Amino acid sequence: MRHSHGNDTREVILDAAEKLFAEHGVAAVSNRQVSEAAGQANNFAVGYHFGTKSDLVLAIVRRHVPFIERRREEMLAEIKGSSDLRDWLACLVRPTVDHIASLGTPSWFARFYAQVMTDPVLRKLVTDEMMATPAMQKSIAGLGRFMPIWPKGVLEERGDMCRQLVVHMCAERERALQAGSATPRATWDAAAVGLVDALVGLWTAPVTPTK
Numbered sequence: 207m208r209h210s211h212g213n214d215t216r217e218v219i220l221d222a223a224e225k226l227f228a229e230h231g232v233a234a235v236s237n238r239q240v241s242e243a244a245g246q247a248n249n250f251a252v253g254y255h256f257g258t259k260s261d262l263v264l265a266i267v268r269r270h271v272p273f274i275e276r277r278r279e280e281m282l283a284e285i286k287g288s289s290d291l292r293d294w295l296a297c298l299v300r301p302t303v304d305h306i307a308s309l310g311t312p313s314w315f316a317r318f319y320a321q322v323m324t325d326p327v328l329r330k331l332v333t334d335e336m337m338a339t340p341a342m343q344k345s346i347a348g349l350g351r352f353m354p355i356w357p358k359g360v361l362e363e364r365g366d367m368c369r370q371l372v373v374h375m376c377a378e379r380e381r382a383l384q385a386g387s388a389t390p391r392a393t394w395d396a397a398a399v400g401l402v403d404a405l406v407g408l409w410t411a412p413v414t415p416t417k
Contacts (some may be wrong), residue, residue, distance in 0.1 A: 215251070216265075219241070223266060225243070228316075237253055237259060238252075240252050267322075267336065274301045278297055282297060282341060285297065291410070294349040295402050298368070299402050300398050302372065307393075307395070314380070316376040319332070333369075352409075368409075375401060376397075
């Protein structure tokens, strides 16, 4: 019973932290504020259950990753052997979009992720965590077979553009849905189609030589 109660407390803290980080940014929210929002009388509850703020951020990410990974594994099985760039880009985009859609409205994961990406230390921490999963590695390897022969710097730049586009477009859509504002696409599924369209264009766009 004690162990179960501990798990319940952790989940409540994770819920509160994800929402606060999404709405205010990670740096602006203290562990004490998270504890209070989670209804914990002990202001040191976050440190007791998770350790540092970085540990708390990673715990939030790790709560979502298994669902995203499972969806990516399903997609990889569906496109096995595909020679279509679009299929492989969809494997990068759709698992995350599908997961956010499954959370309902309101949700905070997309905005939490976007906030984390603005912090250099947390960005590397979370990116390394997200990129290290077996299904993600298979997706990247599959996508690599269709990448143009560009200088390393160009490939890294386009990769950053892709990440920023997906992360922040999802965050903007999540924010608009909570506010009841109009969105460019009617559904998350349609939003995923638009993102994949954009990424196909990004990866097939010419590179202009610069001095």
